[in-house]
Amino acid sequence: MRTEPTWRIPVGIIGLLVVLAIYGLVIANFVPEWIGHWPGLAQTPVYLVLGLIWLLPLKRFLIWMETGRWSPPD
Template identity: 60%
Template sequence: MREKPTLRIPLGILALLVALAAYALAVMWASQWIEQTPVAVQTVVYLVLGVVWLLPLRRFLIWMETGRWG
């Protein structure tokens, strides 16, 4: 249990929301080129883009809780 509260969790949540919004906007911007590809390619691209944002999430959540990156 933490001895005293820190600002890591509220600031981390705000940073996560900002980063996810920026990522979603980037995917929306890239969709103008993605839509010109065949449907099978679009499916793979959107599946990858839908999962890739999860990769750094574990370490970020650990940092929010402990202050360490791992």
């Protein structure tokens, strides 16, 4: 457990917010053009998957914020 603050946490949070905002804008701008004419029940799984995809790299990113390494400690 860390006892002193590190620069990675505020930089990581700001970076995460920026990347999520860009991801959200890209999804909001381009996906409706492709699936906007689909029925609502068909659109739901697409938006559900796209809403969860950003979680895939989150574990490694949080590990980096805490330890400075991209892989879990051995």
